[in-house]
Amino acid sequence: MAKLTSLKAEKRQLDRRAADHIRSHILDGIFPANSRLLETQLSDELEVSRGTVRSALAQLASEGLVKQVAFTRWEVSGSSTTDGWEIYTLRGALEGLGANLAAANVTAEDASRLRTIGSELLRAISERRFQDATDIDFDLHAAIIALARHRRLADQHRLIMHQVRFHMVQSGFLPKDYDELIAEHKELIEAVIAGDAERAERLARNHNDAEVRLLTASLQQGDQSGRLDAESV
Amino acid sequence: MAKLTSLKAEKRQLDRRAADHIRSHILDGIFPANSRLLETQLSDELEVSRGTVRSALAQLASEGLVKQVAFTRWEVSGSSTTDGWEIYTLRGALEGLGANLAAANVTAEDASRLRTIGSELLRAISERRFQDATDIDFDLHAAIIALARHRRLADQHRLIMHQVRFHMVQSGFLPKDYDELIAEHKELIEAVIAGDAERAERLARNHNDAEVRLLTASLQQGDQSGRLDAESV
DNA sequence: GCAACAGAAATTGCTGACAATCGGCGATTG
DNA sequence: CAATCGCCGATTGTCAGCAATTTCTGTTGC
Known part of the structure; x- marks a missing residue:
């Protein structure tokens, strides 16, 4: 019943x-x-x-x-350059682990599911529905993390992605090069599906490298929009 | 004043x-x-x-x-084999990132501080004060993470270390080989001090590999003490 | 004897009121 | 006139009680 x-x-x-x-x-x-x-x-x-x-x-x-x-x-919360740097570096570490584990236990249906999301992303971009594209991007990364079958990782990832979204809104972030974005995602998806854990991990970790480098440079240039650490000990 | x-x-x-x-x-x-x-x-x-x-x-x-x-x-919370696996894999990812960043901006005083903690650890073990040794071990890892100057990472690390401690108590965990433990820590400390980010990261990530392998094997053997995922979607 | 049901007891969820604390404004004093 | 102190309004922190929900228990009917 x-x-x-x-x-x-x-x-x-x-x-x-x-x-x-x-x-x-x-x-x-x-x-x-x-x-x-x-x-x-x-x-x-x-x-x-x-x-x-x-x-x-x-x-x-x-x-x-x-x-x-x-x-x-x-x-x-604020969303300074420092915050952005923290958010993207942490995201890289989490998604690296997630992609590695996902590649290790991906199934045939998982594969088709990932490819479906990937083509949805492609379509949204080609039709210039950029808001949808952003959402699908988030879904894709969440889907890969889900494959890791790692509850704590999934929880942490959801939280950090909220912060990513928040930071994007606050900083007016927009991806610069949609072609490269699509290529990177496609590569990542195929690495996961192929079960190449090492490669998937590397791709996932480097996915935000451009952003991290930008933020790091901005920080080292003495950009004071980051919070200061007034305390020691 | x-x-x-x-x-x-x-x-x-x-x-x-x-x-x-x-x-x-x-x-x-x-x-x-x-x-x-x-x-x-x-x-x-x-x-x-x-x-x-x-x-x-x-x-x-x-x-x-x-x-x-x-x-x-x-x-x-429970502390099943699955939980242990989640905790140690996540810890590895976080400490990997932390060690990498720590190596990138370590100073001379940081170096001496790390070495001090390292020698304290050595002394505690040689004097068979194992409870102290465990505490110092935790302090050492926390100190390295602190060097990363990454607030979100430090917060997450503190949380996961609570879970590590809890899991150790619940599972009656005891390190098997204190000599190897000391050697690993010494290696990690020196890599961080030398500013060798890549090496420090690798050492930190692999620090719990023995534990992870044990837990992974236990899981694949159909050890049913992990929780089951009853839901899909 | 057993299953389904109804009522009671125990426990968690939510609310409004009271207490403690903070930041600002004005008076006071040197 | 500037700096400090103390009061006052605003806001957060804590509490005790009521409402909603679940679990237990005894009873009834088959």
Whole structure:
């Protein structure tokens, strides 16, 4: 007997839904970087209690999208050059591991699935639907990570990709060379499908190298938009 | 003029302190894997309100030490073979990145600091103070990560090391070969100090390879202590 | 004897109110 | 006039209680 599992999926906890709402506002740029978030204001807007909002904000803080200044304020995280550098280097390490593991246990259906997403990406770009293309890009990377069958990695990857998205919005990032982008993705997909773990890992790790080099250079040039480390020890 | 910064550091928020308390109980094995945690019981024991305990538990859940079953229960995370495999592979990726970056910007004082910790480790082992040795081992790896000057990486590393510690306690892990352990650490330290990023990265990544291979083999042998993935999509 | 069901008990989810803390504004004083 | 102190409003931190949900238990019907 088919038991219809939770037809009413709206039973999700209020604080989770509140967190989702606030998160999407942040990722869409409605709450800009470094802007202040007031518990009372959010609780009014979402029509939940302040405690629920606090719980949601705490979640977002653990995801790195929000910062808490104790006894004082909540604010949307900044997205400085330093932040960008951190985000992309960490992403490289995680996706490198993911691609390696994915290549090690890829199946035939996985392969066709990856190729499907790849062709969707190609189509979106050729039709100049760049917003869709970005989403599909994210889906593709998530799909590869999923193949690693590594829950902790998948969780971390989801979090860092939120930060990537946030940083892209804040910095007005746009890919420069769509042809190269497509080529890189195609290469990565084929390496994973071929089961070439080493090659897949290298491609995944270097996928953001251009971005990282740019940010590194910007940092070393004494770009002061990064936060300063005032403390030692 | 020496400004005395915050003599009263006990102003930390209650939920943080509650989380610290519960976390140390988990890491010390007082709350065993998969054991249930009752909000009321904890709030009685810690003499704080249930809301505060809830906040603490939510933090620990985001750290992966605790699981929340909605509307039902909190429990200490399990530590199966699968979990161990996830933890050590992820650790390898993070420490690889960390060692690479550390080697890239190590200074003279950093070098002496690392060597000091290294000799402390050596002494603890030669004097058969193995508990101390484990702590120093953790300090050493944390010190290398700190050199990377990468806040997100440091945060993730701290979390994963908590899980490593937990898994070690749960699985009764003990290093087999202290001589090799020392040799590996010495090699890693010297590679970082020499600024050989590539070599440092490789050493850091392979540091847990023996453990990973053991766990991988155990998994492929159909060891069913890992959790099953019941869902697809 | 066993399965299904209803009510009770236990536990988690959420809320509104109270307490503690912070930042700014104005008064005061040298 | 400038610097410091203390008050006040605003905001976050904590609490105790009510609501919703799950699990347990005893009962009923077959």
